[in-house]
Structure formats: structure tokens, C-alpha cells
Amino acid sequence: MIDLLALCAFNAAYADAIDSDALERWPDFFADDCHYRITHVENEREGLPAGIVYADSRAMLEDRIAALREANIYERQRYRHLLGMPLLLEAEADTARARTPFMVARIMATGQTEMFATGSYEDRFVRREGRLLLQSRVAVCDSTVTDTLLALPL
Amino acid sequence: MIDLLALCAFNAAYADAIDSDALERWPDFFADDCHYRITHVENEREGLPAGIVYADSRAMLEDRIAALREANIYERQRYRHLLGMPLLLEAEADTARARTPFMVARIMATGQTEMFATGSYEDRFVRREGRLLLQSRVAVCDSTVTDTLLALPL
Amino acid sequence: MIDLLALCAFNAAYADAIDSDALERWPDFFADDCHYRITHVENEREGLPAGIVYADSRAMLEDRIAALREANIYERQRYRHLLGMPLLLEAEADTARARTPFMVARIMATGQTEMFATGSYEDRFVRREGRLLLQSRVAVCDSTVTDTLLALPL
Numbered sequence: 001m002i003d004l005l006a007l008c009a010f011n012a013a014y015a016d017a018i019d020s021d022a023l024e025r026w027p028d029f030f031a032d033d034c035h036y037r038i039t040h041v042e043n044e045r046e047g048l049p050a051g052i053v054y055a056d057s058r059a060m061l062e063d064r065i066a067a068l069r070e071a072n073i074y075e076r077q078r079y080r081h082l083l084g085m086p087l088l089l090e091a092e093a094d095t096a097r098a099r100t101p102f103m104v105a106r107i108m109a110t111g112q113t114e115m116f117a118t119g120s121y122e123d124r125f126v127r128r129e130g131r132l133l134l135q136s137r138v139a140v141c142d143s144t145v146t147d148t149l150l151a152l153p154l
Numbered sequence: 155m156i157d158l159l160a161l162c163a164f165n166a167a168y169a170d171a172i173d174s175d176a177l178e179r180w181p182d183f184f185a186d187d188c189h190y191r192i193t194h195v196e197n198e199r200e201g202l203p204a205g206i207v208y209a210d211s212r213a214m215l216e217d218r219i220a221a222l223r224e225a226n227i228y229e230r231q232r233y234r235h236l237l238g239m240p241l242l243l244e245a246e247a248d249t250a251r252a253r254t255p256f257m258v259a260r261i262m263a264t265g266q267t268e269m270f271a272t273g274s275y276e277d278r279f280v281r282r283e284g285r286l287l288l289q290s291r292v293a294v295c296d297s298t299v300t301d302t303l304l305a306l307p308l
Numbered sequence: 309m310i311d312l313l314a315l316c317a318f319n320a321a322y323a324d325a326i327d328s329d330a331l332e333r334w335p336d337f338f339a340d341d342c343h344y345r346i347t348h349v350e351n352e353r354e355g356l357p358a359g360i361v362y363a364d365s366r367a368m369l370e371d372r373i374a375a376l377r378e379a380n381i382y383e384r385q386r387y388r389h390l391l392g393m394p395l396l397l398e399a400e401a402d403t404a405r406a407r408t409p410f411m412v413a414r415i416m417a418t419g420q421t422e423m424f425a426t427g428s429y430e431d432r433f434v435r436r437e438g439r440l441l442l443q444s445r446v447a448v449c450d451s452t453v454t455d456t457l458l459a460l461p462l
Contacts, residue, residue: 016395016409080426085165103390112451115423142267145264241320256390269423272413296415
């Protein structure tokens with residue numbers, strides 16, 4: 001059975017990959033046939049499927065990271081994720097569904113720090129060959145106006 | 155014995171009820187004869203019992219939610235709770251005392267996000283018929299000036 | 309083996325000592341021959357050893373607290389730490405290495421609250437006579453411009 005501590009450890013590693021500029025490791029947290037989306041609470045409530053960012057395979061996530069590197073986006077800003085304890089909604093031997101709150105601060109090259117995004121991950125996990133992977137992560141932002149600023153993954 | 159993980163899971167569900175607009179579920183986290191209070195660190199240090207918000211039964215919590223719904227308070231703002239790991243101060247088979255730090259962001263309908271409140275929950279838990287419940291939660295805010303803005307529960 | 313939950317409980321107690329103005333307890337979280345440093349991500353990347361704050365014994369930590377008390381620094385500001393789940397990098401019976409993200413809000417006597425610092429602790433733990441202690445904690449701030457404001461420990 002997938003348990004709370006396993007999800008905590010997974011999320012700690014996920015956030016660390018983004019925040020410590022190891023973006024190339026980020027796609028490895030996903031299954032090949034994954035779904036990743038950033039959206040906001042109003043779009044989600046109205047069932048609008050297209051989000052701010054959308055990917056439906058790990059290859060698309062890899063493309064996104066390559067594009068960010070080319071744009072040198074990491075020179076200009078860093079993120080710091082603080083994740084809450086997952087709320088375990090369903091847990092089976094090799095699958096789980098969970099919701100995890102996040103706060104993300106953005107630190108600009110000037111040193112300015114601001115609360116960049118808050119919201120929750122709506123997650124489906126699978127265990128394949130002993131490894132926990134995201135089958136689907138939808139990052140639902142609480143605010144409707146972060147869109148244009150988004151660059152690094154949430 | 156009530157352990158750390160049980161409190162973590164409880165707190166994750168508590169915060170989720172508030173942040174995902176399931177306010178009607180919020181009183182269910184409390185025992186019938188509960189104590190709930192929002193206060194700030196200076197009032198608490200001086201032993202002033204009356205807080206910013208005060209309830210001494212679950213029925214009062216239910217009344218508060220009904221009032222918030224009537225005022226459509228949720229249309230105008232959302233909260234996002236990030237809770238730290240509880241500091242377990244005492245743990246018995248069916249009771250526990252813990253202190254848990256919180257940061258709460260407020261997201262206005264305009265999309266504006268701000269650090270709304272920080273502080274700690276001073277908690278007494280009881281287990282009744284197998285369910286963990288709050289006998290007492292005192293939300294002690296670090297700042298003395300959040301009073302007039304308070305609306306949703308902390 | 310030192311496990312995730314033991315580190316979580318340790319960090320909860322550590323943050324509570326600072327945030328609840330029990331600063332005299334703060335040095336007790338360190339081994340006698342400890343290393344404590346506050347630095348930022350650019351200094352760390354360039355391998356600059358001197359940080360914003362530096363101590364290489366518990367006695368130096370005690371001196372620092374005495375100086376803060378003399379300056380009445382706690383009358384003017386409070387901190388609130390929110391710590392993420394530790395990323396366990398190595399774990400043995402009596403030693404461990406971990407990285408833990410933090411967000412620290414600062415609450416001024418005026419009540420003003422701001423995101424003061426974000427970053428990660430780079431930690432080495434030891435267990436001595438059954439107690440977990442920090443052999444080394446390096447608080448690596450994400451921003452390069454918090455220096456002059458630093459007062460309380462991170």
C-alpha cells in the first residue's frame with residue numbers, strides 16, 4: 001500500500017529538483033504516459049481542460065525544460081516550494097490519489113522575494129518496478145492572475 | 155498512543171476543508187464540547203482570555219459558518235494554509251497536546267495574494283469512537299494587527 | 309537508522325525554540341563541535357566559506373544568543389519558520405545528511421508581516437547518547453540581499 005511517508009519523500013525530492021536548479025531531473029518524476037497541467041481554481045471549477053501549461057507525455061516535459069534552458073530562465077528567477085502534508089484520498093498497493101497544498105516563493109536575480117503562487121496538486125501516483133511516479137499532476141493555483149509570469153514548473 | 159503521523163493526517167484534512175471551500179465540514183473536526191479561539195501572541199502572553207474569534211461548542215462553529223455563507227465571504231477571498239510538522243507535547247492513548255505552526259495566504263477575488271497570518275495552533279486532541287477530534291484549538295497569531303480582516307476560520 | 313520522522317520531529321522542536329522566543333534552547337540542538345552558518349546560494353555555489361553568520365562551536369552560538377538578548381532584538385521582531393519535509397540524502401545508524409527547505413516570515417512589532425527569507429538547510433546529524441544533534445547546519449538563503457537585516461537565527 002502506498003502510504004503518507006512515501007508521498008512525503010517523493011514530494012520532497014520533486015520540489016528539490018526544481019528549487020536546486022536540477023530541472024533535467026524533473027521529468028523523471030513522471031510516468032511516460034503522464035498528464036501534467038497548471039491551471040487555476042476557476043478554470044478547474046468550470047471544467048475547462050486547457051490550463052496555463054499542458055503536457056500529456058514525459059517527452060513534452062523534457063521539451064519544456066530544454067526550452068527553459070535555452071531562454072536562460074533560471075538566471076533570472078528561482079523558486080522555493082513549501083509543500084504541505086498530502087491528503088491521501090485513495091491508496092492501493094500500486095496506485096494512490098492525493099491532494100497536496102503548495103506555496104511557492106519566487107526569488108528574482110535582484111534578490112526580491114515574493115509569494116508567487118499558492119494552490120494544490122491534484123495527483124495520481126503509480127508504482128512501476130518499485131518506483132513511485134506521477135501518472136497525473138494538476139497544479140491548481142488559487143489565484144487567476146499568475147498566468148503570464150509562469151516559467152519554471154510548479 | 156496518538157502519534158505524529160495521525161496528527162499530520164488530521165491537520166491536512168482540516169486545512170483542506172477550509173481551503174477547498176468545504177467550510178461545512180470544518181466543525182466536524184471538533185468535539186461537541188470544544189474550545190476554539192483566534193487570538194494573538196500579546197493577548198496570550200498577558201493571559202487575556204477573549205480572542206478575536208471565540209467559540210466554546212461545535213454549535214457555535216456551525217453558526218459561524220452559516221454566517222459566513224450568508225455574507226458570501228467565500229466569493230471575495232480564499233485562504234491557503236501551509237502547516238508545519240506538529241510539535242508533540244504530550245501523547246496518551248486517547249489524548250494528545252501539540253503545537254503546530256501555520257502560514258496562511260489570502261487570495262482575493264482580484265487575484266492578489268498576500269501573507270495573511272502566521273502563528274501556531276495550540277491544540278488538545280481527543281480520540282472518541284476511534285476518531286481524532288479537537289477538544290481545543292487556539293490559533294495564536296504572531297501579529298497583533300490582523301483582527302479586523304479576519305473572516306474565514308484559521 | 310535515523311529516519312524521516314525523527315528528523316521531522318527534531319526540526320519542529322528547533323523551529324519552535326526560535327519562534328516562541330526560547331532562544332536559550334537553540335544551542336542545545338547542536339553538538340559541542342558544531343558548524344553553523346547562514347549564507348546565500350551564490351556564495352555557496354562559488355565555494356565562499358564565510359557566510360553572513362558563522363559559528364564553529366556551540367559556545368559561539370550561546371554568545372550570539374546573549375548578544376541578541378542584550379540588544380533586545382526580540383522586542384522588535386519575531387520569526388515564523390515553516391519547514392518542508394527533509395530530503396534524506398544519507399542515513400546511517402547514528403549519522404544522517406539531509407536538505408530541508410524553509411520559508412521564514414518576519415513579524416515586526418508594528419504587526420507588519422513579510423516573507424523574510426527562503427532557502428534550504430544543508431544538514432549533518434549525529435546521534436549521541438540517544439539524542440539527535442546537528443553536527444552542521446548551513447542555512448543557504450535563496451536571495452542574496454537579506455544580509456543586513458539578519459538578526460535572529462534561521
